[in-house]
Amino acid sequence: MVEQDKIFKKTASEHESPIDFESLWNQLEPHVPSKTKRRPIFWFWLAGFAFIGFSAYLIIDPKSPTKPKVKSLEVVNIKQNDQIANTLKNDIPDPKLEQIKQHPKDKKTYFNVRTPINNVSLVKVKSKSADLISKDIDLTKETKYALETVDQSEIGNLNKINIHTELKSIGDVAPLNSLNSININNDEEKIKDLIHTEAKSQETILSLPNVNFVFLNAPSFFAPKIIVSKRKKINLLFRLGVGISNNKFHAPQLENDLDILLNTSEKSLEYLTIGIATDFAITNKWYIQTGLKYSRYSTHIIHESNNFSLITKNGVTEININPEGEATNIIGAVSSTKVTNKRSSWHTYHHSIDLPINIRYLILKANRHKLFIDGGVMLKCWSGSQGGFVNQSNHLQKFDFSSSPYNSLKLGLNGGMSWEWHLRSTGAFYAGLMYDKSDLRLTYNNNIINKSLSSLSMNLGYRIFFTP
Amino acid sequence: MTETDIIQKCKAYDKTAFKELVKVYSPALMSVCMRYIGDRHEAEDMVQESFIRIFNNILKYQETGSFKSWLCRIAATTCLKEIRKKHLILDVDINEYEELASEDFIMLTDEAGIIKIIEEIPLPYRLVFNLYVIEGYTHQEIAEMMGVGESTSRSQLSRARKMIQALFIKYKVQLTA
Incomplete structure (x- = not known):
């Protein structure tokens, strides 16, 4: 069978059937491609590169190359351990961070955490930027906090951080809003300059995060217990x-x-x-x-599937050959199998x-x-x-x-x-x-x-x- | 123009090279299409369709295998696609072929006999026979191409071989290597 297959393959592969070339070419000639037809491929690639470029543009900050990598520090959670007097409600300053002097090659930037409120024990500092790593600061245990930065020069040049707090109250305690500036480098001159130019160069000043202070269970005698929590979404x-x-x-x-x-x-x-x-x-x-x-x-x-059925039809049943060699077919009923191939x-x-x-x-x-x-x-x-x-x-x-x-x-x-x-x-x-x-x-x-x-x-x- | 010249110039979209390509290879492709389709007029249409596909895909030819084999495979798949598109319901009378085996009328030369025998095999069996024996596809590949099971492919090849034996006797074909 293998030898027979080889003969079939060889014969069929080498076999050629005549065809009217001129007629065939006349029909094919309009379909011959030209170089200009390749343009859609060019436009396809151009569109692809444009899409990738646009995506990269969106992912990389599209606004300004001068925008600092460190965008914000966010005070998101302040919890008070003890009760404080009602009278403090309009005079709650924010916790302050002061940068510690350090070696220029140190990739961490250290801050002292100081709180003017004795009763506040926990500060959660969270950055919106990928360059800073968020961390909780327990003021009862820690006095030093490290912000890890990718580029030391960026945080090193940072002069001012604005922390915006929005106080939200329940009951009879009125909400309080405050805007607090924290000096990192202790460079008063630069701060003054920044304050003057703040309106013009918002890019260099950190954006304003929100903090919710919720006053709960406000008693008549004692000051309300303050539970500061991030708004749950x-x-x-x-x-x-x-x-x-x-x-x-x-x-x-x-x-x-x-x-x-x-x-x-x-x-x-x-x-x-x-x-x-x-x-x-x-x-x-x-x-x-x-x-x-x-x-x-x-x-x-x-x-x-194949269906087989028996059918009867007319066909040659006998061949008579006379002495002169002439053949005569005798037609009669011939039974055969009909194969129906069904595709579903x-x-x-x-x-x-x-x-x-x-x-x-x-x-x-x-x-x-x-x-x-x-x-x-x-x-x-x-x-x-x-x-x-x-x-x-x-x-x-x-x-x-x-x-x-x-x-x-x-x-x-x-x-x-x-x-x-x-x-x-x-x-x-x-x-x-x-x-x-x-x-x-x-x-x-x-x-x-x-x-x-x-x-x-x-x-x-x-x-x-x-x-x- | 050599085969390499034709390929290179076709890839450069040289019109004369395309004409030469058609002139040189159209008889071979016609033979392939006749083996699959059987009808001469339809086979000519398939040759034309195959060349249009070849023109549009000439850049994809990697020049690693035989160019003629590549062209013939395109012609074979074009024919197969056309056959599947028509959803042919096949009606084959096996006994008719067995009866033919007992008759004794024609004597053919080997090559002509072999081609005639292939063209006389009923369509589903001829497709499998062409794809398996001539083109060298596996049963799994044939099953995928034809949208049938592997077992169907095997059984149809077996039937094709039986018919060929009967047709050998009918046409007194003697196979010589």
Whole structure:
């Protein structure tokens, strides 16, 4: 057989059939490409580079090259240990930071923390810039606080930090607003200059963070106990994803090739998902994300089968040859087998509603852009399938939700990378590339066949922030 | 113009090179299309379609394998695409071919006989036979290309071989290496 195949291959490969060249060329000539037709490729690349450039422009600060890397120090939490008199309510100064002299090559910038309020014990200093690392300062234990900076020269040149506090009260205590300037370098001349030029050069003065002071349980005699807390915001992410999916059957306990038949007959199609999620911050970089997600995997079944049927038709039943050598065909009924090749096309849809629990890690933060990686498990709340599969008898077996032979495992996996662009304080644009994996079990004739579904999808969404 | 010249000039979008390409390789591509399609008029359309695809993809040819094989593969996949597009429902009478084996009318030369035999194999079996034996695809690849199972591909190749044996007897073809 191999030798015969070689002869066929050699003969067929070398064989040429005549064709009217002139007629063929006349039809082909208009389709001959020219160099000008390559322009779309050029424009495609140009558009691609422009997109990358624009993205880089957005991620890197687009406003000014002179903008300092250290943008702000934020006092976000002040807690009072003891009670203070009501009379202090209009005279609460802010904690002050003073820079300590240090070696120029030291990459940390140290501050002394001084508080004019004896009762205030905790200051949380948080930077909005990626160049500074946030830290809590317990005033009862620490007197020195280090801000780590990427570029020592930037913090070294910094002369002034404005800290804005907004006091919010409950009951009869009136809110208080104050604006406080902290001198880092103790350079009075520079401060004066800065104050004069503050309106013109806001870029060199740090932006103003907010602090909420909440007066609770205000008694009539004692001063109210002050609990200062950062305003708690809730976030909700609405997202929609489309992607490609992959399905794989596996039946290790079966000796026949049913899984091969299933794998060759069923091809994966698109994956759709829509969901809502919320993030809970554990630290500045670690988050837990949970929510609800609806997913749909689609597959396409192409099934081909041969049907054999016996037919009778007229044909040559006998050949008579007379003495002169002339042949005469005798026509009569001839039975034969008719083979009909039938090709069927069908779709299967696997639906599920999942509760994902993911750990997210902030790997990059630049201006208003954040880049996360995340991963975790999905708890299956509900799943259902409709469609069909090719059974052991090589027949397409169709089913609906009620007769579905598929059962979903209770746990799935998902993970990916996402980018968030904080367009405003109340919302952020979300884009993510996510991988999802789920497993199903197909029960057929007391056999269990595992079906593994996976998908890679592009998700787009919007995260809203609001205070309840 | 040598094969290398044709390739290089086609990649530079030289019109005369494209004309030379068509002139040199159109008989080979016609042979491929005839093997797949069977009908001469449709095969000519497939040759034209194949050359348009070749023109548009000439830059993708890496010059690592045989250029003629690359062209023939494009022609084969073009034919296959056309056959699939038509969703041909195949009706094959196997016994008819078995009956033919008992008749004794024609004597052909080896090459002509082989080509005629290939063209006489019913369509689904001819497709698998061409793809597996002539083009050298695996059953897995054929299954993916034709949208059928691997087992279907194997069974159709087996049937094609049986028919060929019957047609050998009919046409008294003697294979010589």
